[in-house]
Amino acid sequence: MLYSFQMDDFGKRQKLFQLKPWNRDVSDEDILADIKRVAQSLLPKQITERDYTKSGRVSSSTVERRFGSWNNALSKVGLQVRNYSIPKEKLFGNMEKVWITLGEQPTRPKMRKPLSSYHGSAYERRFGTWRKALEEFVNWVNEGTDEQLPSEVMSTTLIKRTSRQPNLRLRFKVMLRDDFRCRYCGRSPATQPGLVLNVDHIIPWSDGGETTLENLQTLCAECNLGKGNLSQSAEVQ
Numbered sequence: 001m002l003y004s005f006q007m008d009d010f011g012k013r014q015k016l017f018q019l020k021p022w023n024r025d026v027s028d029e030d031i032l033a034d035i036k037r038v039a040q041s042l043l044p045k046q047i048t049e050r051d052y053t054k055s056g057r058v059s060s061s062t063v064e065r066r067f068g069s070w071n072n073a074l075s076k077v078g079l080q081v082r083n084y085s086i087p088k089e090k091l092f093g094n095m096e097k098v099w100i101t102l103g104e105q106p107t108r109p110k111m112r113k114p115l116s117s118y119h120g121s122a123y124e125r126r127f128g129t130w131r132k133a134l135e136e137f138v139n140w141v142n143e144g145t146d147e148q149l150p151s152e153v154m155s156t157t158l159i160k161r162t163s164r165q166p167n168l169r170l171r172f173k174v175m176l177r178d179d180f181r182c183r184y185c186g187r188s189p190a191t192q193p194g195l196v197l198n199v200d201h202i203i204p205w206s207d208g209g210e211t212t213l214e215n216l217q218t219l220c221a222e223c224n225l226g227k228g229n230l231s232q233s234a235e236v237q
Helices: 028-042 049-055 060-067 070-076 088-102 120-127 130-143 168-177 221-227
Strands: 002-007 013-018 150-153 160-162 197-201 216-220
Touching: 028 049, 028 060, 028 070, 049 060, 060 070, 070 120, 088 120, 088 130, 088 168, 120 130, 130 168, 168 197, 168 216, 197 221, 216 221
Parallel strands: none
Antiparallel strands: 002 013, 150 160, 197 216
């Protein structure tokens, strides 16, 4: 709440409250000018979203909606863009976890704790926009092969075998194909919070089963434990 003061008829200061400024119709040019104003007051410190939300005319989320990302706005006013060192693989691993938990394509507002280890703004800073982050993730998944690279050569048969654990790409493809549900019981983390999904070999790896899309299935932790080392495929219920 904002206050102003004026003198009453007896020469005493009188406190008045007033409405906050109406910022919904503020122009892009005014927002950029305001970012520069706040940045100048912080010199030599580099301005962050938190700094601007605290001292700026609008919130940093408004800036991101207007310009696609915080870094895009900084670039437009000639300010230094912050560089982030979060590896792409970690961001994609986190997106995979959120996608599996939700059972569907995540939206930016969902990318916050405790569901997500990284805020949606981290993806926007890394890839430019949230949409581009999703596109990069999908491309990354689709670029991968459905088979693992050989991890060992059997000395007796000279047959190359795939590694036992599926990589992130293959794991996501299996769960996507299975609609992020256990193929035994049909349960999903989207409808049963806390449920853990695993990727299981239909023909056990110890019996010669390979780590390929065709030989993998999605099972919840309970069903996977109950299956043990059996060679059995299941249909989605």
